């Protein structure tokens with residue numbers, strides 16, 4: 001019987017254990033988690049979501065405070081168009097995070113950065129260009145372009161000296177999205193080095209509508225592989241979303257996938273950036289506690305635990321400090337929804353906003369518990385302790401369980 005360790009992912013000159021830990025913003029997939037994957041011979045991701053905020057927490061900078069001081073005059077203004085990121089601070093923050101991470105890298109694996117293109121930051125093109133170029137400058141092994149795939153992204157870095165040497169990958173959820181991207185980026189004469197095919201059971205934002213349950217990862221993966229074959233393209237395909245055991249992963253590898261991307265199992269690892277008490281919420285969640293809703297202002301459905309404090313919370317938008325989701329015109333659908341509620345309830349001290357959430361503030365505070373559909377199975381991956389809590393696992397334990405387990409088994413710590 002085969003297991004994941006019988007396969008290897010070839011990316012250029014690298015031969016890797018075919019396990020990639022997916023990017024989880026905001027600093028849920030920490031440097032420590034990504035570095036463990038690399039040390040064990042696989043691929044880990046850090047994320048550049050809310051990078052200035054992450055830098056403040058990790059490297060004692062004060063970018064958020066400084067930005068807020070600059071735009072404080074605008075806090076009560078409904079129009080957020082004036083609130084701009086200083087691209088210099090985006091460079092500095094990105095540099096701090098990547099330099100600190102890459103300096104500690106050990107082992108034969110790789111560390112990539114997850115770049116969510118839907119973080120439009122009030123200047124989508126300019127900020128994305130700076131984020132990607134800085135990542136390349138700092139020697140990141142690769143960039144995975146996620147959520148909101150911007151068809152012109154490769155062109156933003158095509159004149160960078162590392163454009164052809166760094167690994168560049170994309171996340172898609174359909175053949176249609178893939179073929180559009182390939183068509184658009186063919187002008188740069190540079191194909192992606194890998195394609196993550198994310199199915200409907202993944203955590204974070206979904207590349208599907210609210211009819212996500214109609215879709216199935218294995219079918220989309222087969223369609224993507226057929227499309228690549230028809231186009232005579234040899235690009236590694238990496239399925240993601242609901243791959244919970246080593247056997248699940250082996251099934252995809254036997255069907256021709258080059259690796260798997262996994263995330264949910266690692267949300268309860270020591271190295272994961274979620275606070276300890278939130279990790280217990282992930283362990284405790286039952287199947288009917290996991291919902292997909294449309295409260296993310298990105299416009300994509302998102303999966304989360306339904307007791308997330310972010311749901312329904314009517315916090316005042318904090319774009320002057322954060323503002324990562326402002327579009328090119330300085331608009332965010334949470335700001336619109338919040339203003340609507342304030343206008344409808346002028347006497348209320350605090351309003352409720354049910355249809356949208358302030359993603360920046362709540363992701364920053366770990367109050368939006370996004371998760372994969374199979375989170376409810378996490379309790380079967382650990383021991384329940386005397387006090388009712390679950391034993392936190394090491395990333396190494398989870399990684400090796402994927403790598404070596406068979407028979408749909410999950411090895412307990």
Ligand SMILES: Cc1cc2nc3c(=O)[nH]c(=O)nc-3n(C[C@H](O)[C@H](O)[C@H](O)COP(=O)(O)O)c2cc1C
Nearest residue numbers: 022023024025146202203204241242262263264372
């Ligand atoms: C807590 C959490 C946060 C996530 N955040 C992101 C993100 O910021 N960007 C992204 O591209 N994918 C994100 N994802 C998706 C994962 O990278 C991965 O593709 C997917 O969850 C894999 O499915 P699994 O969780 O069932 O293993 C997130 C997933 C989880 C569980």
